[in-house]
Amino acid sequence: MLRVGLIVLALLAGCSGSEEATQSAPEVTVQTPEVRTIVDWDEYTGQFEAVESVEVRARVSGYLQQIYFREGSIVRRGTLLAQIDPRPFQAALAESRAxxxxxxxxxxxxVADLQRAELLLSEQAISQEEYDARVQAQRETQTSVAAAQAAVRQAQLELGFTQIRAPVTGRIGAREITVGNLVSGGGPTSTLLTTIFSVDPIYFTFTANEAAYLNYYRQNREGSRPSSRDVANPVRLRLQDEEAFVHEGRMTFVDNRVDPDTGTVEGRAIFENDDGLFIPGMFGRLQLLGSSEYEAILVPDAAILSDQSNKIVMVVNAEDIVEPRTVELGSLQEGNMRVIRSGLARTDRVIVGGLMRARPGNPVVPVVADEPAEAEAAERQNATDDAANAS
Incomplete structure (x- = not known):
């Protein structure tokens, strides 16, 4: 009887210890990776630049008589911008016409002398030498007429250059000189009057490193993704105050060399800009189509931790023990889901909530997050745990 009582007490003590161990294991939220067919979008930072940019300079010298444009406005090709005093050029044109x-x-x-000479030569009234002299004189007058006509055309051009017109359609800049000043023209030191940058469409330039270039080249050779040199691959863009890549464009150019100073290759995309939102010099963030469609596994980006230079996720094994897994990251997809290129299986239970309570090698109580809302709540809990740990 005493032995039976001791056995019962031992069993009760074992159950109590087991319950205490179970109660001491923290609860975490787990989720198996999401499997999705995606394409990669590679991100780059770059700047806008005008398709057409012109420094408006005088082509003839003279006093600036009038300025017609309003600074910062849109001007059309051929619009009169400024007037140089035309009177000296009008006088030069009149002189050349005279x-x-x-x-x-x-x-x-x-011509009349030559005609008479021909008649006299037929009657042998003049010598052949005198006739040849009149032929030569007639040819010289023709040359003089051609030179005088060229001088008239030159004078007309210079008179036309006194009216400075917009060479392209775009937004005009500030006045660099005011009325009454003497401007010089027709040379490398011609006076700058203003600048014009075209508005619609507009270029966006960026640089990619050599590794990205090699990746694109090999994909093109394999036939999985065409080169942006041959095909206008799609791009997406967001500005610094925007959360999403809402502007769509296309590639137009890839440079033919790697810059030896930076080890990068320049690329260029083009965007419609009918509302004038983009201006030259503005920065933006661009996404370029980086791959063809493929099947990928994804986990919430908040579930990824850093361990020195490695990226890890915490998984719960079959014995409900926490294990760290070193993973190779891919692109960030919509919904803050991160592509995992290697290091994770589709059946792994990834800890997405309660990461601060999970310790490698320790047991946990996994709770499956079946719904997206639960996963989002787990991410919020991770943020709360991080804030509490920091405080």
Whole structure:
């Protein structure tokens, strides 16, 4: 009887210890990785630049008589921007026209002399030498007429250059000089009047490192993703105050060299800009199509931890023991889901909630997060735990 009582007490003590062990194991939220067919989008930082940019400079020298544009406004190609005093050029044109008229008169006289010489030569009234001289004189007058006509055209051009017009459609900049100043033109030191940058469409330039270039090249050779040199691959963009990549464009250019100073290759995309939101010099974040479709496993980005230079996730094994797994990360997808390239199986139970309570090698009580709302709540709990631990 005494022996039976001792056995019962021992069993009760064992059950009590087991219950205490179970109660001491923390509760965590787990979730198996999501399997999804995706494409990768590679991200780059870059700047906008105008498709057409022009420094408006004087082509002739003279006094600036009038400015017609409003700074910062949109101007159309051919719009009159400024006027240089045309009077000296009008006088030069009149002079060249007078010189042309004199050359025409001399040519007509030479033609008449040649006709008379032909008649006299047929009657042997003049020598062949005199006839040849009149032929030469007539040819010289023709040359003089051609030179005078060229001078008239040059004078007309210079008079036209006194009206400075917009060479492209775009947004005009500030005035660099005011009315009444003497401007110089026609040379490398011509006076800068203003600048014009085209608005719609607009370029976005960025650089990719050599490893990315090699990846794209090999994908193109394998036929899984065409090169942006040959195909206008899609791109998406967001500005610094935007959360999502809401602007869509396409690739237009990939440089033909790797910059030896930076080890990068320049790329360029083009975007529609009919509302004028984008301006040259503005920064943005761009996503470029980085792969063809493939099947990937994803976990919540909040479930990924850092261990020195490695990225790890915590999983619960078949004995409900916490195990760290070193993983290779891929791109971040919509819904804050991170692609896991290696290190994780589809059946693994990943800890997505209560990470601060999970210790490698310790037992836990896993609770499955079946619904997306539960996973989101687990992520919020992770943030709460982190904040509490920091305080």
């Amino acid at each position: 010189a042309l008229q004199g050359a025409l008169t001399r040519r007509d006289l030479a």
